[in-house]
Amino acid sequence: MSTTTELTETTLLRFATAGSVDDGKSTLVGRLLHDSKSILTDQLEAVERASASRGAEGPDLALLTDGLRAEREQGITIDVAYRYFATPRRRFILADTPGHVQYTRNMVTGASTAELTVILIDARNGVVEQTRRHAALAALLRVPHVVLAVNKMDLVDYAEPVFAAIAEEFTAYATELGVPDVTAIPISALAGDNVVEPSANMDWYGGPTVLEHLETVPVTHDLSHCHARLPVQYVIRPQTAEHPDYRGYAGQIAAGSFHVGEQITVLPSGRSTKIAGIDLLGEPVDVAWTTQSVTILLEDDIDISRGDLLVPSKDAPPTTQDIEATVCHVADAPLTVGHRVLLKHGTRTVKAIVKDIPSRLTLDDLSLHPHPGQLVANDIGRVKIRTAEPLPVDSYSDSRRTGSFILIDPNDGTTLTAGMVGESFASPEPVKDESEDDGWDF
Structure with missing residues (x-):
């Protein structure tokens, strides 16, 4: 070529x-x-x-x-x-x-x-x-x-x-x-x-x-070649005389492409159905791909809300409540073991706990400082997080959009940390989390 x-x-x-x-x-x-x-x-x-x-x-x-x-x-x-x-x-x-x-x-x-x-x-x-x-x-x-x-x-x-x-x-x-x-x-x-x-x-x-x-x-x-993912941002029900039964699920395609007639799965519920139609800028299309904002219509009535993820049934990622990731801490306040946070993944936000910080990267020689206990501003480290609800996460190496997340302070909404699922410099074995139970353990 x-x-x-x-x-x-x-x-x-x-x-x-x-x-x-x-x-x-x-x-x-x-x-x-x-x-x-x-x-x-x-x-x-x-x-x-x-x-x-x-x-x-x-x-x-x-x-x-x-x-x-x-x-x-x-x-x-x-x-x-x-x-x-x-x-x-x-x-x-x-x-x-x-x-x-x-x-x-x-x-x-x-x-x-x-x-x-x-x-x-x-x-x-x-x-x-x-x-x-x-x-x-x-x-x-x-x-x-x-x-x-x-x-x-x-x-x-x-x-x-x-x-x-x-x-x-x-x-x-x-x-x-x-x-x-x-x-x-x-x-x-x-x-x-x-x-x-x-x-x-x-x-x-x-x-x-x-x-x-x-x-x-x-x-x-090129995200268009990744597994297809559509985080649902909004459920559209106009209830007009022209479209009395219209129910669409709107969002921006994070990766891949979707086709009319394709079998899809809704996560984290795991329910499956087929795509009955795709609306792009108010017009029906047969296929839509990465970065396009579309509305998906389904053949069956399924309980779907903001934060759910539409994926092809053949490429559905597993759901999990235990996430391991490498993060860059961006807040002035430190991130500590036992920290209660909100985790935002795509359009879904759930409660979560920092269960362990196995290591912090030393930039001079790329060595790992084991179990630092906390990450301060601009630190790069490895974390283990437990979420209150299961999340369908991809590896960051497979998809930058659905393999990433941010941690948020639940008290004031401050962004604490940017995380990349599965990305890792070799880290030591985790230590047992002995933080007190304050009602956030899942």
Whole structure:
């Protein structure tokens, strides 16, 4: 198959940027947008005015993504900034994530749907703890492609040995994590070297520019080929004269495709029936697939409500009340053994208990700290959870949508933890949970 055909079939790439504070993520994104001519004239003029007011000699391209006032005042990225742009070869959805350790949780959000992550490193500083944390998260989130962008090469005289040493160290670390594909590119985002155009200052480098790699990398994480899943969001019963018996189950297809006449199972009840019809944007269709929001009509009347999961009967996942997962803790308050939480999986939210925290990952050497007792903000660890009701969960490696969940504080609704079912660095044997019974044990 030709490259042109492959690019026609994979016209959209979702990618995220990550890296430590001041490594130049926002400048790289601004350079990508600027040099690929993806900026409107009024946007560029606004950036030029803002840059001049701050005393800059030229336009500060980082301001194209640092949209919050606090970000511009502090010179750092705080929120995840999403940008949409296109070239003649591909369309892109970009998530520019914060670099400060305090906002690592935002990187989880930005990379959770990405097919590629660009991790920046300051050539003067090399691989640092936050670099390792971002690489670990990319591995856990099953991001299939990682670009190592060694930035600020102009500040180390474009020295090839500096780039080679950093690329070797990072690639070895990422390989230990299980990252399947790492591409290292030496760049200067500020000067534009190897971002969109090849650098005249690094003739020793013969690989692609950042944009060239983004345009040609294969998009391999395609949810349309996963087992079909539809979390029910809403039950529709208009009860009109035209449709007196209409009963539809609406939601966004999380993975796979559904066909009229297909045998399906409703989980967690386990009841089965056939699809009588599919409505898409008010019109009947024979088939619907991933990311489409549809209404499913069934041949039989079954008790179905928000939070139930519709799946093909031949591909139904098992239901369980015991979930083992690797998590990134994102809240300021720690997660502890015995913690009473709410677990949100798809459109279903149930009570749950943290039964054990078998291990916490040490980022320096990827060793495991056994039974830490708690996870604090930005920790990556292994947890065992018992839910009040059975849940139909997939492995995260099979489906990012139905293999993930979040833990919520039942008192104030704060998101505590993002979890990936079945994902694991080898962990030690669990210890017995001796927390007191306060009415939440299931």
